[in-house]
Amino acid sequence: MHIHPNMKMSDLVQSDFELLAVLQRLKIPFGFKDKTIQTVCKEQGIDLHFFLNLVKWFHERDFFPGETLMNHPVKWLVKYLRSTHSCYVDYYIPRIENEIVQMESFDHSAGHNMQLMLKFFREYITEFSSHIQLEEEKIFPYILRLEENLAKEAPDQDFWEKIQGYTIKDFLDEHSDIEEKLVDLRNILLKYLAPPSDNCIFTNVLVEIFRLGNDLNDHTILEENVLIPQVLKLEEEFKKKFPG
Amino acid sequence: MAKVLIAETSYLVRKGLVSLLEHTDGVTELKAAGHPETIMLTLKEYSPDILLLNSAITMPVTNEKLTSILHENARIIYILNTPLPAESPSSQISVFDTKNKLSEKLSFHISQYATQDNDKGETEELTPRERLILKHVALGRTNKEIASELFISTHTVISHRKNITRKLDIKTVSGLTVYAILNGIIKMEDI
Structure with a gap:
């Protein structure tokens, strides 16, 4: 097409x-x-x-239109990534969680396997939430302010001070891999767990985990190949425009 | 595990072969070229195991020279623009071949590279030693702790862990813990 x-x-x-x-x-x-x-x-x-x-x-x-996407104001991409986050947090994750809960009620295996999976998934949710929280509360506001201040005649004093000791590169170090655990969950369900009696739910959980995994993958690609390089460029411009 | 180069002038045939080979097991890398010069250049740099070459392309070198550029175990499969008789050799494919015919011939060649590489006798089963290491990992021990308890070097622990992860397709410690519980290596109460 x-x-x-x-x-x-x-x-x-x-x-x-x-x-x-x-x-x-x-x-x-x-x-x-x-x-x-x-x-x-x-x-x-x-x-x-x-x-x-x-x-x-x-x-x-x-x-991958990395270069092309970089030519747009960064706030667009941030807006996009933010709604992606809320889609994960408000919809995908609770849905998968609910489905595992549902599977648990069907699970009559002696080992309470689904209880185990639920515990594993809840651990994942905690990890995932702190990852997103870091981006929402620290990274994105920083990026938006960077773009805003770059357009000004003179930058806000507090922001100017902040940027002296900070670069988005620091964030890259903290940017943990949030897909790993999800891939593990998928592999365990797929390879090592006999499905509980209700197969439809089981299949659906797998499908949704695959979907979320792919989605997260795209999300990471956008962050690492468009957002970060673009912010690095903005930081450079900022330092040129407002040298110390 | 084979690296394949498709040397074909026709865009349609090239794309068709790419899409067929993309979904064939054992193809590790895939490149396609259409122009004789590009083909020569790619051949030298890429050193494919299998070269799919349209017989209608006039290459700037002789056939012997072409074979000498390829590595020892590499092979050439010719793509013909004419139909082939039913008993044609497997080293020839035709643009008229059915999907089944093509898949059969190509898989035959690719599988030969798979067997050559697979001399490690790989199994997915964990060895007793690996199960023991896994048990300790699942119980939350560090590499260092495991090493000193089992009287082996941390390096050995790490290498066992790599093998465990590869065999099971599970990377994280909590994932390994779940596996260990599911398989009775540790008990839920242990953690």
Whole structure:
């Protein structure tokens, strides 16, 4: 499929429903009628090319538009990543948790295997939440302020002081791998656990874990290959514009 | 485990072979080229195990020279633009071949590289030693603690742990703990 600005938004979704995730995360409301991609983007105040680059990547998977995505204001990407976070925290994770709870009630195995999986998954949730908290409370506000201050005549004093001793590179060190445990969970369920009596739920949990895993993967790619390089560039510009 | 180079001028055939080989077990790396010069360059740098070469491409060197550029165990499979008789050799494929025919021939060649590399006699089963190490890991011991308890070096512990992770496909300590409980290596009360 060739994705172009004059294509109808509804046709785009119909040809690849996985793109719904992108729409949701950009907070594009439904009810497109016959509007084109271009029109919908304009109405929602979303940069057309930013949108096109994202959906093309999600759809084709052929090329990664890292360079192109970097040319947009960083606040867009932050907004996107933030809604991705809330999608994980408010929806994906509780859903998987609930399903494991449900499986537990079906589980009559002597070893209480599902109880074990639930414990494992709850540990994961804790880890995951602190990862996201770090980004939401420290990293993203820093990035937004960096972009804001760069546009000013003179930077805010407190921000200027902060940036002297800080770079986004420090964050990279703290950026832990949140996929590892999820992959383990998937492998244990897939390889080492006999499914409990209700197979439909079991299969569905696996499907959702695979989905979340892929989604997290994309999330990491966007952070490490677009967000971080872009912020490094902004930091450089900032230091050039406001030398010490 | 084979590295494959597709040397084919036709865009359609090239893409078709790429998509077929992408889903074939045993292909570790895949490259495609269409122009004779690019093919030569890629051959030298990439050193594939299997070269799929369209017989209609005029290469700048003779066949003998081409074979000498390839490594000792490498092989050439020719892509023909004409149909092949039913009993054609496996070293030839045709653009008219069915998917099954193509898969059969290509898998045959690729599988030969798999057996050569697989001389380690790999099993997924943990050895008794690995089970013992796993038990200690699952109980939350550090590499150092395990080493001193079992009178081995930390280096050995690390190498066992790598093997355990590879065999089980489980990376994290809590994942390994779950596995250990599921398989009766430790008890839930132990942790």
